[in-house]
Amino acid sequence: MEVTLSVIKADTGGYVGHTEVHPEMMEAARSRAADAVDSGLLRDAHVSRVGDDLALIMTHERSEEDEQVHGFAWDVFQATTEIAQRLGMYGAGQDLLSDAFSGNLRGMGPGYAEMTFRERPSEPVIVFLADKTEPGAFNYPMSRVFADPYTSAGLVIDSKMHAGFEFEVLDLKMDQSVRLSTPEELYDLLMFVGAPHRFVIRRIFSKTLEDIAAVSSTQRLSLIAGRYVGKDDPVLVVRCQSGMPAVGEVLEPFAFPHLVGGWMRGSHFGPLMPTSFEDATPSRFDGPPRIVALGFQVKDGQLNGPRDLFADKSFDRAREIALDTADYMRRMGPFEPHRAGLDELEYTTMPDLMKQLQGRWTPEGAGDQ
Ligand code: F6R
Ligand code: MG
Ligand code: MG
DSSP states (O other): OEEEEEEEEEOOOBSSTTSOOOHHHHHHHHHHHHHHHHTTSOSEEEEEEETTEEEEEEEESSOTTOHHHHHHHHHHHHHHHHHHHHHTOBTTTTTOOOSSOOSSOTTSSOEEEEEEEEOOSSEEEEEEEEESSOGGGGHHHHHHHHHOTTTOTHHHHOTTTTTOEEEEEEETTTTEEEEEETTTTHHHHHHHHTSTTTEEEEEEEETTTTEEEEEEOOHHHHHTBTBSOOOOOOEEEEEOSBTBOOHHHHHGGGGSOOEEEEHHHHTEEEEOEEOOSTTOOOOBTTBSOEEEEEEEEEETTEEEEEEEGGGSGGGHHHHHHHHHHHHHHHTTTTOTTTBOOGGGOSSOOHHHHHHHTTTTOOOTTTTOO
16 A cells, blocks of 8 residues: 655653653643544554654655644644643743644644655664754765665665665755765765755665655755754654665664764754663753664554664664763863854854954954054
8 A cells, every 4th residue: 555654743842851751741642643543534653752852653645745644743732732831841832833734834843754655565664753953963874874885785785775776965055955866976975965964865765666765854944944944853764674775774874873963052063872762861961962763564554663773782882982972072061063163053142242342352463563
């Protein structure tokens, strides 16, 4: 069957500060999701979270950007916002930028990644949810999974992967996108996606299967491109096996906790730490940035899972490296490159300071004779 997998997420209030989602909010979302499955709107649904972001993972036959599916997600986020307000959660409703729903969630605040595909006889899918970072954070691991033969053995020895993959890259500044085919255009791809604050991998396609392989959440970013963008805690969906990368190939790059933007006040760089669901509670300096991986076997739209893929012991060392890296980066305090560059700061006192110190700056060369 042809099925659409929609992952829609929003921060509708943090428990405590920006560290988690209150259990009552999770429960409300779960009970509404169960109702939506009973009513036939959804084939299946799973409610999850990472840090302060609540995620709805849904299958249905209504395709992407569907008014009813998006409207359902909007209603859930309204309901969790009301609970957040009643319990005094921090930043209640913070990702709901509009008062009223009008057709779909584009530009409304919540992030979403959606893909439609014909189910293969067995359909393993991984849903990644990340907090305290930005969609460009997936550029490094996804270019390794789908274009680096040292990461994915299948690129070398699986005839269904050997032709490579095509990447759709979004340019946030110019508000345009391009498709690049690897391995032929790999170096071109890396020139762009190595700058993840400006260029974001949006979708990846298998050249052999002529089918979608991965999709990340970038809608809000593309909408507001041209001014400040980039600090939306992102989600990513990846199909695995049988001509797509193996589950273990998709997880492999996360064994290296690469540096990402979005830590404390959206204004610091730190390591992306893979954790179990239980440990997805960014607390130290509001971090370090976290990522969880939910594995599902999708059958007739049924989400069999999730398996908590980063709970595995083989990611223990990645967590240790992440914690060592966090120590190292924190010692830089307010200095770049731990602190983000001036044009990437989500918080800044610079304009005020410049105003305050007006008249105290001496032009260089003024005292020279
Ligand atoms: C939230 C985040 C946090 C906040 C920080 C300050 O995603 O990254 O680090 O930016 O806790 O929050 P305020 O300014 O609301 O006190
Ligand atoms: Mg938050
Ligand atoms: Mg968040």
